[in-house]
């Protein structure tokens with residue numbers, strides 16, 4: 001954008017910021033980018049049981065030019081790193097990166113010369129998701145936390161200066177949405193009957 005660079009801060013810009021961030025977080029389109037076993041969990045997350053369509057992101061885009069979220073699902077080999085960077089560069093701004101699984105985040109158990117020891121050596125990462133593999137609930141939790149981060153993003157340098165030092169409250173979504181009820185993991189029969 002460019003308008004936010006010119007406008008003074010105030011109620012109007014704050015409201016516009018909320019609206020823009022809401023539209024951005026409610027229509028994240030992920031790039032189709034599965035690298036290893038974590039990708040199976042990512043695909044499961046898009047399937048009917050977990051239904052990423054609830055967040056407006058069921059459309060995994062085959063073209064990076066139509067995507068604004070890169071979910072790095074799996075280990076990144078040295079050979080794949082430049083390809084990953086090229087896909088990232090082809091995505092339009094604003095864009096976000098979610099590092100899914102311990103391999104993508106730190107190399108995991110692949111502590112060797114063939115695997116990049118953390119995808120943040122190649123692209124900037126907005127959200128790290130631990131686990132091997134992370135279950136779909138964990139990916140959804142990371143996506144909801146990314147939503148919180150997007151909602152808190154300043155629109156332009158004036159708002160960035162105003163919001164400097166303020167932190168996004170990243171409460172676990174299982175806590176945030178439980179409304180005081182005890183939550184059971186999916187897979188426990190009682191939880192599935194609700």
Ligand code: SF4
Nearest residue numbers: 037038101103132133
């Ligand atoms: S974190 Fe585990 S499931 Fe994910 S890519 Fe690495 S080995 Fe596979």
